[in-house]
Each structure stands twice: as C-alpha cells, then as structure tokens.
Amino acid sequence: MQSEKHSNSHFKLLVEDAGPVISDVGQASADFSKGMQAAMIALYSIQSALIAYYPSKHTSSLIESFQKTRDALRADWEKYTNFFKGCQAYAEDYVALCQYSISHRSSETLAFASDVLDMAKDLSRETRILQFSNSRACVELDNDLQNLPSEFRRKSSLPGGPSKNNTNNMGDENLVDFLQHAGPNTARETAEAVRALNSALVIIRASLHSLDVFWTQQVDQLVDASSPKSAFRVTAPELKSVTETWSRYRAALQLVVTSFCASSNAVKVDPVNTLPKFERPSRSLWGRILHALCF
Numbered sequence: 001m002q003s004e005k006h007s008n009s010h011f012k013l014l015v016e017d018a019g020p021v022i023s024d025v026g027q028a029s030a031d032f033s034k035g036m037q038a039a040m041i042a043l044y045s046i047q048s049a050l051i052a053y054y055p056s057k058h059t060s061s062l063i064e065s066f067q068k069t070r071d072a073l074r075a076d077w078e079k080y081t082n083f084f085k086g087c088q089a090y091a092e093d094y095v096a097l098c099q100y101s102i103s104h105r106s107s108e109t110l111a112f113a114s115d116v117l118d119m120a121k122d123l124s125r126e127t128r129i130l131q132f133s134n135s136r137a138c139v140e141l142d143n144d145l146q147n148l149p150s151e152f153r154r155k156s157s158l159p160g161g162p163s164k165n166n167t168n169n170m171g172d173e174n175l176v177d178f179l180q181h182a183g184p185n186t187a188r189e190t191a192e193a194v195r196a197l198n199s200a201l202v203i204i205r206a207s208l209h210s211l212d213v214f215w216t217q218q219v220d221q222l223v224d225a226s227s228p229k230s231a232f233r234v235t236a237p238e239l240k241s242v243t244e245t246w247s248r249y250r251a252a253l254q255l256v257v258t259s260f261c262a263s264s265n266a267v268k269v270d271p272v273n274t275l276p277k278f279e280r281p282s283r284s285l286w287g288r289i290l291h292a293l294c295f
Contacts, residue, residue: 026252028210029084033256035203036073036080040267042197043070046148048271049190053149065144067270069137074267076133081260083126084253090119091250094218097225098234098242106231113232117222124215131208138201145194152190 047066054063097116101109225232234242 024249025087025211025214026249028207028214029087029256030252031203032080032207032211033259035200035207037259037263039197039200039204040070040073040263042193042200043073044269044271045193046152046190046197049152049193050148051271062144062147065140069140069144070270072133072137076130077260077264077267080130081257081264083123083130084256084260086119086123086126088250088253088257090116090123090218091246091253093119095243095246098239101232101234102236102239106233107228109232110226110228110230113222113226113230117219117226120215120218120222124212124219127208127211127215131212134204134208138205141197141201145197148194152194 043066047063047070050063050066054060093116097109097112100112224230
C-alpha cells in the first residue's frame with residue numbers, strides 16, 4: 001500500500017515492525033477467549049468452595065460479592081461474541097478493500113476506505129469499553145480475594161500436583177467440560193483456583209491491550225488511506241501477504257466466536273452446595289464458637 005506520505009507498505013509496518021504480540025489480532029483474540037474461560041472456571045470453583053465453607057445466609061456477603069462479579073462478566077458474554085463477529089466482518093471488508101485498490105484509482109477507493117475506517121473506529125471504541133469493564137471487575141475481584149478465608153489464601157503458594165479442577169493450564173479445559181465434571185473443592189484446590197484466576201486476569205488484560213493497540217493501528221492506517229490526498233494502492237505481492245495474514249486472523253476469530261457461543265449456556269450455571277454439613281471444611285475454634293452463637 002503506497003501513499004504520497006509513505007513509501008513503505010502500511011501493512012508491512014503493521015505486521016512486521018509492530019511484532020506478533022501487538023499486531024496479531026488472531027492470537028490476542030484467542031488469548032482473551034482462553035483467559036475468560038479460565039477466569040469463569042476459577043470463579044465458579046471459588047464460589048462453590050465459599051458456599052460450602054459458609055453454609056449460613058448470615059455469612060453470605062462474600063459469596064454474593066463473587067456472584068455479582070460473575071454476573072457482570074457473564075452479562076457481557078453476548079457482547080464478546082458480537083465483538084469478535086464484528087472483527088470477522090472487518091477482516092472480510094479489509095481484504096476486499098485491498099483487492100479493490102489494485103484495479104481502481106486511489107480516488108475511487110476513498111468511499112470504501114472510509115466505510116472500513118468506520119468499522120475500525122467502532123471496534124477500537126468497543127475494545128476500550130471492554131478494557132474499562134475488565135478493569136472495574138479486576139478491582140472488585142482483588143478486594144474479594146483479600147477477604148477469602150485464610151485457608152484458601154495461605155495454601156495458594158504451596159507446591160503440589162495438579163488437581164481435578166486445576167485451571168493453571170490455560171485453554172486445556174473449557175467451561176462446558178469443566179461443569180460436567182465439577183465436584184466439591186478442597187482448600188488446596190480452591191487455592192489453585194485463586195492462583196488460576198489471577199493468571200487468567202493477567203492474560204485478559206494483556207490481550208485487551210494488544211487488541212487496543214491493533215485497532216488503534218488499523219484506525220491510523222485507514223485515516224491515511226481515506227484521506228483525499230492519499231494514493232492508497234496495494235500491489236499484487238502485498239495483496240498475497242494481506243490475504244494470507246487475514247485468512248489466519250479469520251480462522252482464529254471463528255474459533256473464538258465458536259467458543260463463546262458454545263459456552264453461552266454453561267456460563268449461566270451457578271454453583272450450589274452439595275456437601276453435607278459433616279463434609280464441609282472445618283472452622284477455626286473462634287469460627288465454631290461464632291457459628292454456635294449464631295445458630
């Protein structure tokens with residue numbers, strides 16, 4: 001793609017110079033999907049353990065706080081699906097714009113480029129909305145994690161083999177499969193879920209940052225391409241590179257959309273207390289005294 005201001009291809013600057021972590025929308029999208037799945041699995045595990053640990057409605061404020069955060073995240077599940085569908089649509093139109101520019105003068109591509117620019121702006125704006133929602137949820141989760149029972153927090157740093165509910169291997173287990181085999185958690189397994197949740201949140205934040213950078217770059221590129229002074233044009237070799245790269249992006253985006261659609265019902269499932277009282281984690285002496293006084 002050549003313009004009066006730049007002699008190098010904008011696409012090459014975007015893909016080669018920016019680096020794969022920043023410019024690869026397919027990888028960033030896949031990371032976000034895996035991070036969200038892992039976060040929801042971990043939250044389910046933690047909330048399930050809290051329900052067993054605090055069987056009384058008089059001690060349910062922490063459970064309700066985790067529930068509120070889960071509700072907020074899963075309320076956006078359809079929004080995630082639609083966002084990545086929008087990314088797919090953009091990929092198709094972006095490649096079509098590049099194909100169109102080969103056989104048309106730059107002045108004839110302006111309207112097309114402006115339409116694609118509007119799509120990029122929308123996706124950039126939606127990415128920042130997702131970042132804001134995620135940041136707010138992270139603050140709430142951080143406060144909740146600090147209030148977890150000491151058994152769950154203290155053992156989070158202990159070594160040990162993988163448990164049946166371990167979510168540290170991001171992407172090895174999806175939400176649907178997890179719920180089919182979910183069972184009562186031990187304190188160690190809950191501590192692992194806390195650790196997995198923290199790891200998932202790091203991945204989600206990093207992937208949203210990468211998506212933000214990517215769409216900002218796309219907007220900047222298309223602002224130049226849709227300018228009346230632009231000489232936007234793609235050569236045949238560049239088109240081949242563009243087509244191959246965006247085909248890879250589209251394949252990754254399709255997997256992400258499929259993942260969110262497949263888990264749309266599973267994410268609505270709430271944990272329930274399936275442990276009889278004698279199997280619930282034991283309380284400290286003061287905890288038992290307080291429980292006896294309340295009941």
